[in-house]
Amino acid sequence: MKNEIIQKLGAVINALNNVYVKGEQNLANLSGSITILKEVAEQVNGLNVYDTTKSKESTVKSKR
Numbered sequence: 001m002k003n004e005i006i007q008k009l010g011a012v013i014n015a016l017n018n019v020y021v022k023g024e025q026n027l028a029n030l031s032g033s034i035t036i037l038k039e040v041a042e043q044v045n046g047l048n049v050y051d052t053t054k055s056k057e058s059t060v061k062s063k064r
Contacts, residue, residue, distance in 0.1 A: 002049040009041040 016034050021027050 002044060002047065005044050006041055009037055009044070013037050013041070 013034055016030060016037070019030060021030050
């Protein structure tokens with residue numbers, strides 16, 4: 001799950017790196033967006049993420 005999120009963020013960052021903009025304000029907005037996404041990816045990478053959906057599914061199946 002964590003790796004999927006990081007891969008998706010990476011794909012978005014790569015796409016944004018290939019966007020052409022006109023104007024200083026637009027460039028600043030794009031740059032800021034990329035920076036924020038990179039920071040989020042770094043934070044997600046440092047998290048211990050547990051997939052609770054699997055445990056919920058097994059609990060539901062065991063109750064049947």
